[in-house]
Amino acid sequence: MADVERARQMVAKACWWVRRNPEKWRKLKGFCGYLMEEGDLIQRGNVYELARRYGMDVRLASEFKRDHNLWSVLTRYMVMERPMLLSAVSFRETPIDQVDLAGYWRGIVGDDVFVASSLEEARRIYDIQRGAE
Numbered sequence: 001m002a003d004v005e006r007a008r009q010m011v012a013k014a015c016w017w018v019r020r021n022p023e024k025w026r027k028l029k030g031f032c033g034y035l036m037e038e039g040d041l042i043q044r045g046n047v048y049e050l051a052r053r054y055g056m057d058v059r060l061a062s063e064f065k066r067d068h069n070l071w072s073v074l075t076r077y078m079v080m081e082r083p084m085l086l087s088a089v090s091f092r093e094t095p096i097d098q099v100d101l102a103g104y105w106r107g108i109v110g111d112d113v114f115v116a117s118s119l120e121e122a123r124r125i126y127d128i129q130r131g132a133e
Helices: 002-020 022-038 044-054 058-066 068-081 083-087 101-108 119-132
Strands: none
Touching: 002 022, 002 068, 002 101, 022 068, 022 083, 044 068, 068 083, 068 101, 068 119, 083 119
């Protein structure tokens, strides 16, 4: 139970980050979409170097290099919005996946543009879209 409570705190922290940094959030999503289109894998460990290679503000990328928890939650939100990012981002199951991500988003950030309400649903959508290609 302590793991789920910690996961809730991580999700809330990420939502507050997005609320306070909407421009950074927009840039991060755009950058990750660009990397997906270029065929790069998007991982916290290499986002800093990829940002440097592609001309992104490395100060933004360094935030995620240092904070695994923030990265774990934000990438889930990205794939909930754009399930095809799963072609470039992989996840392992964590207590974050037991948290109502969409509910926290709506409660802290506001309206969402998600096509999936969870990582699990994003995976199902991705599988359907990939199968239709």
